[in-house]
Structure formats: structure tokens, C-alpha cells
Amino acid sequence: MTRPWTEEYDELLKKEWYKGTIIPKIAVICKRTEIAISARVHLLRLGRRVTQGGRKNIQGSAGFAGLKKRNCLMCSIKFQTEWKQQWVCNPCRGTSLWRSSDNRV
Numbered sequence: 134m135t136r137p138w139t140e141e142y143d144e145l146l147k148k149e150w151y152k153g154t155i156i157p158k159i160a161v162i163c164k165r166t167e168i169a170i171s172a173r174v175h176l177l178r179l180g181r182r183v184t185q186g187g188r189k190n191i192q193g194s195a196g197f198a199g200l201k202k203r204n205c206l207m208c209s210i211k212f213q214t215e216w217k218q219q220w221v222c223n224p225c226r227g228t229s230l231w232r233s234s235d236n237r238v
């Protein structure tokens with residue numbers, strides 16, 4: 134009963150998929166079962182798509198939000214930490230003294 138996928142329907146599937154169309158709707162458009170659509174999407178490795186209201190990922194990397202400024206252990210200058218356990222500022226981290234020390238993070 135399985136009809137072969139034609140290029141035409143593949144293109145249609147891709148188009149609708151990346152548009153964010155839900156699978157049941159694509160199934161109707163492509164005149165196939167939802168299972169067939171899922172299987173095809175998997176086979177074509179269409180991967181993730183941006184669905185309506187799915188902007189969370191973009192705003193997920195909120196930079197230095199929630200991270201404190203602290204005094205560098207080496208030069209005592211206040212700097213913005215980029216992760217929680219950062220004790221030494223970036224310029225100091227780049228020095229050979231820091232690199233050769235045993236207490237680097």
C-alpha cells in the first residue's frame with residue numbers, strides 16, 4: 134500500500150516542515166499518514182525546525198546574566214566573570230605565570 138515518494142512530494146514535505154506546519158496537516162497536504170510523514174522526515178534528516186512561538190533557544194544564551202563581578206586573584210582588578218568559578222580575569226589567564234601555576238581553573 135505504500136506509494137513511493139516523488140520529488141514533488143519530498144519538496145512539498147520539506148517546505149511545509151520548515152514552515153512549521155504540524156505533522157497531521159502535512160499528512161493531509163501530502164496525502165499520507167502521519168507515520169509516513171514522520172518516517173520521511175527522519176529519513177531525509179530534516180532535523181529541527183522553528184515552530185511558532187519557539188524563540189526560546191535564541192534568547193537562551195543571555196550572556197553574563199546572573200554572573201557577578203569579582204576581584205581578580207592575580208591583579209586584584211574587578212572584572213566580569215564569564216562563568217561561576219572564574220577567579221582570574223581574562224588578561225591574567227593569558228599570562229604565562231597563570232598558565233604555569235597549579236591552581237588554574
Ligand SMILES: [Zn+2]
Nearest residue numbers: 205208222225
Ligand atoms: Zn587579573
